[in-house]
Amino acid sequence: MWSVKLSTILKEFCALNKLNKSCNQLLETGALLCGDIPVSILPVNESTSAIRILVQMGMPPDTQNAAIYRRLLEINLLMPQQNKEKLSVDPVSGNVIFSYELETPTAEALMLSLQHASSKAHEWQLGYFLDEATA
Numbered sequence: 001m002w003s004v005k006l007s008t009i010l011k012e013f014c015a016l017n018k019l020n021k022s023c024n025q026l027l028e029t030g031a032l033l034c035g036d037i038p039v040s041i042l043p044v045n046e047s048t049s050a051i052r053i054l055v056q057m058g059m060p061p062d063t064q065n066a067a068i069y070r071r072l073l074e075i076n077l078l079m080p081q082q083n084k085e086k087l088s089v090d091p092v093s094g095n096v097i098f099s100y101e102l103e104t105p106t107a108e109a110l111m112l113s114l115q116h117a118s119s120k121a122h123e124w125q126l127g128y129f130l131d132e133a134t135a
Helices: 004-016 023-029 062-078 107-127 130-134
Strands: 031-034 037-043 051-058 086-089 096-102
Touching: 004 023, 004 107, 023 031, 031 107, 037 107, 051 107, 062 086, 062 130, 096 107
Parallel strands: none
Antiparallel strands: 031 037, 037 051, 051 096, 086 096
16 A cells, blocks of 8 residues: 555654554554554555545534534635645545645654644534634
8 A cells, every 4th residue: 555655654653653552553454543543544545645534523513513514615725726626525434524635744743744634623623613603
């Protein structure tokens, strides 16, 4: 699944973050827990070292689906697209997914981006970004 370059970057990422136990799972499946946030890392294609990162934000509560989905669409419209960032809904699980790409990943860049993305996932779980719409 991984090119030699991406495999090396992921091993450096694991060493940097002391992920000895979960490194094999990351290399085999692309799956990782960033704190308590499930993340998937995938190669964009075979001819590049770019990676796509999928962060599971969580399930929206049924009582606020319309407002939450509307807010996600608004954010998608306003979000800068330099890293192909987007919010979507997994059609199987119903989880909200934040996805983006790192064109030239390094272990450090991956670590920083995952820290930022997992903090946004926690922020989303607290209020589903609905408070921003009314601010």
